[in-house]
Amino acid sequence: MDVIATCDDNFLTEHRLPKGSMQLLNRTEADTLYAAMGPAREISGGSAANSMAGAAALGLKAAFVGQVAKDQLGEIFAHDMRSLGVRFETAPISGGPPTGRCLILVTPDAQRTMNTCPGASHELTVEALDPELIRSAAITFLEGYLWGPERPRVAMLEAARIAQSAGRTVAFTLSESLCIGDRREGVLGMIESSLVDVLFGNEDEVRHLTGCRGLAECLDALSPQVGTLVVTRGAAGAVAVDGPDRAEISAVAVERVVDTTGAGDLFAAGFLAGRCRGRELKASLETGALAAAEVISHFGARPEVDLRELVSL
Amino acid sequence: MDVIATCDDNFLTEHRLPKGSMQLLNRTEADTLYAAMGPAREISGGSAANSMAGAAALGLKAAFVGQVAKDQLGEIFAHDMRSLGVRFETAPISGGPPTGRCLILVTPDAQRTMNTCPGASHELTVEALDPELIRSAAITFLEGYLWGPERPRVAMLEAARIAQSAGRTVAFTLSESLCIGDRREGVLGMIESSLVDVLFGNEDEVRHLTGCRGLAECLDALSPQVGTLVVTRGAAGAVAVDGPDRAEISAVAVERVVDTTGAGDLFAAGFLAGRCRGRELKASLETGALAAAEVISHFGARPEVDLRELVSL
Numbered sequence: 001m002d003v004i005a006t007c008d009d010n011f012l013t014e015h016r017l018p019k020g021s022m023q024l025l026n027r028t029e030a031d032t033l034y035a036a037m038g039p040a041r042e043i044s045g046g047s048a049a050n051s052m053a054g055a056a057a058l059g060l061k062a063a064f065v066g067q068v069a070k071d072q073l074g075e076i077f078a079h080d081m082r083s084l085g086v087r088f089e090t091a092p093i094s095g096g097p098p099t100g101r102c103l104i105l106v107t108p109d110a111q112r113t114m115n116t117c118p119g120a121s122h123e124l125t126v127e128a129l130d131p132e133l134i135r136s137a138a139i140t141f142l143e144g145y146l147w148g149p150e151r152p153r154v155a156m157l158e159a160a161r162i163a164q165s166a167g168r169t170v171a172f173t174l175s176e177s178l179c180i181g182d183r184r185e186g187v188l189g190m191i192e193s194s195l196v197d198v199l200f201g202n203e204d205e206v207r208h209l210t211g212c213r214g215l216a217e218c219l220d221a222l223s224p225q226v227g228t229l230v231v232t233r234g235a236a237g238a239v240a241v242d243g244p245d246r247a248e249i250s251a252v253a254v255e256r257v258v259d260t261t262g263a264g265d266l267f268a269a270g271f272l273a274g275r276c277r278g279r280e281l282k283a284s285l286e287t288g289a290l291a292a293a294e295v296i297s298h299f300g301a302r303p304e305v306d307l308r309e310l311v312s313l
Numbered sequence: 314m315d316v317i318a319t320c321d322d323n324f325l326t327e328h329r330l331p332k333g334s335m336q337l338l339n340r341t342e343a344d345t346l347y348a349a350m351g352p353a354r355e356i357s358g359g360s361a362a363n364s365m366a367g368a369a370a371l372g373l374k375a376a377f378v379g380q381v382a383k384d385q386l387g388e389i390f391a392h393d394m395r396s397l398g399v400r401f402e403t404a405p406i407s408g409g410p411p412t413g414r415c416l417i418l419v420t421p422d423a424q425r426t427m428n429t430c431p432g433a434s435h436e437l438t439v440e441a442l443d444p445e446l447i448r449s450a451a452i453t454f455l456e457g458y459l460w461g462p463e464r465p466r467v468a469m470l471e472a473a474r475i476a477q478s479a480g481r482t483v484a485f486t487l488s489e490s491l492c493i494g495d496r497r498e499g500v501l502g503m504i505e506s507s508l509v510d511v512l513f514g515n516e517d518e519v520r521h522l523t524g525c526r527g528l529a530e531c532l533d534a535l536s537p538q539v540g541t542l543v544v545t546r547g548a549a550g551a552v553a554v555d556g557p558d559r560a561e562i563s564a565v566a567v568e569r570v571v572d573t574t575g576a577g578d579l580f581a582a583g584f585l586a587g588r589c590r591g592r593e594l595k596a597s598l599e600t601g602a603l604a605a606a607e608v609i610s611h612f613g614a615r616p617e618v619d620l621r622e623l624v625s626l
Contacts, residue, residue: 003389005396006617039366039393039615042355053352072385072411076316080352083318098385302352304319 001073002045002261004104004299005038012105012113019107022114022145022176030117033103042073043300044080045102046121047175048143050262050301054269054291056084057307060276063087063133065159067124067152073099074120080302090128093120110257110296122149126158134159135166139198139272144175144205147183160195169227173268174201174209184209197227200268206231215239228275230285232267232292238285240271247282252293262301267292270311277313287311314386315358315574317417317612318350325418325426332420335427335458335489343430346416355386356613357393358415359434360488361456363575363614367582367604369397370620373589376400376446378472380437380465386412387433393615403441406433423570423609435462439471447472448479452511452585457488460496473508482540486581487514487522497522510540513581519544528552541588543598545580545605551598553584560595565606575614580605583624590626600624 012019015033025033044053046066055062064081068074070092077099081088092099100119104112124146134140140163146152160170174187187209190196199222201209206218215231223229223241232238237250270291274284290311291303298304307313325332328346338346357366359379368375377394381387383405390412394401405412413432417425437459447453453476459465473483487500500522503509512535514522519531528544536542536554545551550563583604587597603624604616611617620626 034392035396037392037396039357039396040389041613042389044352076353076355079347079350083348083350083352300354 001077001099002043002102002104002301003034003037003040004043004106004259004261005040007038007105007107009107011036012107017105017113017115019113020111022116025103025115025117027117030101030103030115033115037103037105041299042076043302044077045262045301046077046100047145047173047265048141049077049081050265051141051173051269052086053081053084053302054266054295054307055273056086057303058269058273058291058311058313059308060273063089063137065090065124065128065130067120067122067128068092068099069096069120070094071098073101087133089130090124093123096120096123104261106259106261106299110260112259112261114261118149121146122152124152124155126151126155129155129159129162131162134162135168137163137168138276139169139171141171141173141268141272143173144183144187147187153186157190157195160190164195169197170195171198171200171268171272172196173264174199174205176205181208191222191225194225196225198230198272199226199228200230200232200264200271202232202234202264230268230271230288232264238267238289240281240285242281245281247280247285249282249285249289252289254293254297257296259299260296262295263292265301266295266303273311273313287313314390314412315356315415315417315614316347316350316353317356317419317572317574318353320351320418320420322420324349325420330418330426330428332426333424335429338416338428338430340430343414343416343428346428350416350418354612355389356615357390358417358575358614359390359413360458360486360578361454362390362394363578364454364486364582365399366394366397366615367579367608367620368586369399370616371582371586371604371624371626372621373586376402376450378403378437378441378443380433380435380441381405381412382409382433383407384411386414400446402443403437406436409433409436417574419572419574419612423573425572425574427574431462434459435465437465437468439464439468442468442472442475444475447475448481450476450481451589452482452484454484454486454581454585456486457496457500460500466499470503470508473503477508482510483508484511484513484581484585485509486577487512487518489518494521504535504538507538509538511543511585512539512541513543513545513577513584515545515547515577543581543584543601545577551580551602553594553598555594558594560593560598562595562598562602565602567606567610570609572612573609575608576605578614579608579616586624586626600626
C-alpha cells in the first residue's frame with residue numbers, strides 16, 4: 001500500500017531523504033517518518049502490481065503473485081487488484097510482518113521520494129508460485145525491487161526458469177538505480193545467461209547497471225543481451241531496441257504533472273500491452289508513454305481513467 | 314476511513330443505492346458491496362472529523378473525540394488527525410468491531426453515495442469525554458450521524474451539557490436528511506430545550522426536520538430556537554440567520570467538481586473559523602463556501618491545499 005503525502009523540499013532535507021530515491025526503512029524508522037508526515041491518502045501500489053493493474057486496465061488478462069499479510073491493508077490491496085480483474089491468489093500470511101507500506105512524499109515539482117517498509121512483501125517464497133499459471137502466461141514480468149531479499153529473488157528466478165522452459169517471454173524491470181548497487185552482479189548474471197527477453201529501465205538505471213556513461217553506450221552494451229530493451233527517459237521520452245529494430249519517442253505532454261509515482265510501471269504495462277496486441281515497436285513505446293502520462297497526472301500509481309480507451313487498444 | 318471509488322449510475326441502480334444518500338450497512342452488506350466496487354483510494358473521513366481537520370487547517374486549535382479500533386485503519390485515521398495538529402486522545406478499542414469505514418461511490422456528476430459500516434464509531438461512550446477539554450473549548454461541535462446509536466447520543470448530549478454549563482457554544486450539524494426520520498423528535502427536543510447555539514443543515518435536512526416545505530418557512534421555524542442557523546444550498550449558495558442578522562451568499566465557482574463528499578463538513582469548519590476570527594455573518598458564510606469549494610474539487614473530504622491562505626484567515 002502506498003501512503004502518499006505532500007511535503008516541501010525542506011522536509012526531505014530535514015529527514016535526509018534524497019529526492020526521487022527509494023529507501024528501505026525498518027519498522028521503527030517507518031513509524032518515525034510516518035509520525036512526521038502530513039495527512040496522507042492510501043492507494044494500492046507496488047511496482048509489478050501497478051504494472052499488472054495497468055495491464056488489466058488495458059484489456060490484457062493479468063495475474064499477480066506477491067505477498068501481503070492477513071490484515072486490513074492486505075485486504076484493501078487484494079480488493080483493488082481483483083476489482084480490476086487481476087487474478088491474485090497468493091495466500092496472505094499471518095503472524096509475520098504486516099502488509100508492506102511505502103511512505104511516498106510528493107514535492108511540489110511532482111517528484112516522489114519513496115520510503116518502503118517492505119513488511120510481508122519480502123516474505124514471498126518459491127512456494128507461492130503456481131507453475132501452471134506461469135506456463136500459461138505469454139509474459140512473466142519481474143521487478144528489480146524484489147531482487148534484494150533472498151526469498152523473493154529465488155522465487156523470481158524460478159518463475160523465470162519455468163516461463164523460459166515453456167517458451168514464454170520473461171520481462172524484468174530494473175526498479176531504482178539505488179537498488180542496483182550490490183545487486184548489479186546478480187542482475188547482470190541473469191541477463192548474461194539469457195534469462196531476460198524484455199528489459200525495462202530508466203537512463204539512470206541502465207547507466208548504473210552497465211557502468212557506461214552515455215545512453216548510446218548503454219544501449220550498445222545491453223541490447224545484444226536481451227530480446228528487447230526499453231529505456232525510459234522521463235520528460236525526454238523513451239527509446240527501445242529490438243534486434244535490428246530501433247525506435248525513439250518524445251514524452252506525451254501532460255497538462256499538470258502531479259505525482260510521478262508509477263510512471264515506469266505504467267510505461268511497462270502500456271509497452272507490453274502494445275506488443276501483445278501486435279503494435280510496432282514505436283507504437284508500443286507510444287502506448288507506454290500514454291499510460292505513463294495518465295498516471296503522473298494524479299496522486300497514486302494506479303490508472304484512474306479507462307486506459308484502453310485512452311490508448312485505443 | 315473513507316473508501317472512495319468511482320462508479321456509473323447503473324452501478325447505483327443495480328445495488329439499489331439512492332444517489333446522494335447515506336445508508337448504514339452491516340459487515341456482510343459492506344463486504345458484498347466492497348467486493349463489487351472498483352479499485353478505491355482510502356482517505357480519512359467522518360463528518361465531524363472532517364470539520365475538525367478543516368478547523369485545524371484554518372488555523373484554529375481543534376480536538377476530536379471519536380472512536381476507532383486498534384487496527385491499521387484506526388492508526389491511519391489517528392495519524393491523519395494528529396498530523397494536522399488536531400488533538401485526538403480517544404483510546405482505540407480492542408476486541409470489538411473494527412474502525413468504521415464508509416464505502417463512497419462517486420458518480421461522474423460528482424455526487425457521492427455513502428455506505429457506512431460504522432464499526433467502532435458507534436461504540437463511543439460518555440467515558441470517552443474529557444470534561445476539562447470540553448470546558449476549555451469555545452465551541453463543541455456535534456454531528457447528527459451519531460445521534461442514532463444510543464451510546465454516542467448519550468455522550469453527545471453530555472458533552473453539550475458540559476459545554477453549556479461552562480458558558481460555551483454548542484454547534485450541531487444535522488448530517489443527512491435520511492437519518493433524521495426516526496430521530497426527528499429527539500433532535501427537535503434538543504433544539505427546543507435550547508441546547509444548540511449554532512445549527513447547520515442543508516435545505517433537505519431542515520425541511521425534513523421542520524416539516525416545512527419552503528426555505529423561508531424553515532428559517533422562520535428554526536431560527537428563533539437557535540442562536541445561529543446556517544443552511545447550505547449546494548450550488549445555490551447558503552443562508553444564515555443570527556437573531557436579527559441575516560445573510561445570503563451564492564456558491565463559489567469551482568472549475569471542476571470532482572467529489573462532493575465533505576462539502577457540508579468543510580462549510581461548517583469555514584463558517585465557524587470565520588466567526589471565531591471575528592468575521593461578520595456574511596463573510597463567515599463566504600469563508601465556509603471557499604473551504605467547501607476546495608474540498609469538492611478533488612476526491613476525499615479533507616483539504617488538500619493551505620486553507621488558511623485560501624480564505625485569508
